[in-house]
Every structure is written in structure tokens, then in C-alpha cells.
Amino acid sequence: MSKPIVATTSLAGCFGCHMSILDIDDRILKLIELVEFNKSPINDIKTFTKEVDIGIIEGGCCNSENVEVLKEFRKHCKILISLGECAIMGGLPALRNGIPIEECLHEAYIGGPTVQLNKEKILPNDDELPMLLDKVYPCHEIVKIDYFLPGCPPRADLIWEALVALITGDPMKLPYEVVKFD
């Protein structure tokens, strides 16, 4: 049997969850034996080159590109996992959800106390830039997500246990300390 294939991405996240994947330490050698990585920032493969078994999503959806990447993942992955608070509930980027988008942009580019260079008072308007969404959405409100691993970041042991359980089909061990929201 060929190895299961894993893909990962970071949407509106801080890459902390990816750091936590690397935090499995020397078990990463075992992971390489167990799985093959496809599209992922870890190996810098930019596009899907084959169908994937497990897709791991870090971060929620704050702009049109996030939505596109997430839909792409859903299309190519048999199983999708929301990894971390941002993917599950929007996380810190979702702190803007109660503030109108215009006010956010104004604060960031025109009126904020650290804005010094933007003399013409231009808001980013290049066609190449993804459009911001009205609010930050949890991934499961955009596509179907199969599993959720909470934490900020999720503990390395939780990620390891979940991946091994998925690959081997064994039940998952969940000690109290590994499921935390912070």
C-alpha cells in the first residue's frame, strides 16, 4: 500500500500551528516514513500534483484568496482537518468582526497612529490583491470540515496523536492536557 498523502496550508493564521507540527520533534522522522507530503509551505510545493488523503488547514478565511485555497483543498483532499483556533472560530483575526471593514482599513492605512508614509491617503486597491471579506469566517462555515483540533497552537502531541490515529485507524489517546484553547 502506498503512503497516505498529506497537504497543509496557512490561511488567515500566523504559522504558529505549522510551528506546532514541527514541534513533534524527532517524531517528524517517523512522520516522513508514515506519510508523503504534497502541497505545503513545509516543502514549498505550491500546487496540488496529486489527490491528497489528509488536508490540514491553519487559519480562518479573511479574504477571497483564503476561500479559493480552502475550496481547492476541499476538492483535492479526502479528509480536511481544521487545525487551531483561527481555523475553528476565526481566532485573533476575527477580533475585527465587530468593526466595519472601512473603519479597519482606515485605521490600518490612513488614521492609525503609526501611519506616516501614506501622504496621498490611498487604501490598497490593486486588482492583484485579494478582496477582504466582510468578516473572518471559520473554515467549517465555508466548506465541510471533517475533524477539528483546537489550541493556540494545538499541542504537538495532539497533532501527532490525531495524524497517527487517522493513518493507522487506531483509537486516539486524548489526555486532559492536550486539548486546550490557548
Added chain:
Amino acid sequence: MSNLVKFRIDKTECMAEAGKYIVEAAKENGIYIPTLCNMPGVKPQGACRICTVRINNRLMTACTTPIADGMEIEMDIPELNDLRKAIVEMLFVSGNHFCPACEKSGDCELQALAYRYQMFVPRFPYEFPQKEVDASSTRIIKDQNRCIFCKRCIKSVKDEQGRSYFAFRHRGHKLEVVLDKELGMSMSEEKAEQAMQSCPVGSILVKEKGFSKPIGKRKFDHSPIGSDIKL
């Protein structure tokens, strides 16, 4: 003279003084029934329904129901545990609970219940309501994003004349718990601390006191809520 009565919680035979509330009676017998709006020293109100148990096929709140002789109480059963989990999930989606950015994270009872019932994701859609943070008083920050309307602060934090520092304002969807402007200005340090302790979540914070305990040393870092209740 004792007026002890016998009752049963799930499969455990228990004994307690007649008339005691089920939550308290269970505690004396080493059984934890989860609570959120209930706190020692304050008249129970049965607001949050987390403590719901089944007696004679009826759902009752264990914090407001007195124990009676021969009572058969169903508590730790899948149906009720799922109901409790659903309440916790509903509280999470109806406010703005950003655990990673909250000063009370690790000491929060709502979060601890979510850990206890292994909430990985709420079954309800997130509401992201628009709420205010009131930092106008001298000692306290009242963050409406995190308030779960348990009334614990209203019922327990009072001045020497018995006036509550906190009160409800508005109704229905606009309901919020606010700090009395005048009383808030003259609040002592001890009262502010008491207010923060009374809050099960991070809605009442003492100013300049966030994140005082490191991760790993907080109340619910290593053991689930309720694990201190044992015989």
C-alpha cells in the same frame, strides 16, 4: 437527631441532610455535578441549566432542587452530558470568546467545562455579536464580549449597605450586565478582586492585573473542573 435521607445518583448510594440542594448533597458524597451560574453563599437561581439532572423522567436543575428521601437521580448519562455540552457550545457562539487573547484563559469555568466535555467545535454557527468594553471605572474592566449573564456578580458583589455594584441593563437581545457608575468609581481593591473572582469567565477584570499566572500554573491546566470533589 439527624434527618438524613438516602438517595441515589446514577449507581451510587448517597446520604445527606433532607432539604439540601442536590448539587451540595452530591458534593458531600464526592460526586461532581457541573455548575456555572451557581456559587457558594449565593441563593441558587437555576439560570444556566448546566446542572440539569433527570429525576422521575423530568429534567430538573440540581442547584435549585432540594434532595428528598429515596430520590433516584440520573446525572452522568450520555443524553444529559450532550445537553450540557450543547449549552456550553451555545454560550461560546453567542458571545465573543477569544480564548487565546483572554486574561482569564486557564482559570475560566466556561472554558474548563468545554475541556471537560471535550468541545472541539461548537455545533452552532458563530454569531460574532457587536459588544462594548467598558473601562471607564477606576479599578475594573467590564468586557461585554465575554459576559454569559450568570448574575453571579450582581448577586454576590455588594457594598456595606447591600447595594449591588452590578445590574442588568436593557432586555432580550440587548441585555447586558453593567457596573454602577457611581459605586464603580469608589470601588475598593478588595471589592474589585471579589468581582473578578465572582465572574466565571473573563468579563470582569481588575485593571493592570491580567496574565498574572503563567501557562501551566493556572487552575484548570492539569486537572478538569470538578476533580477537587472527591470523598
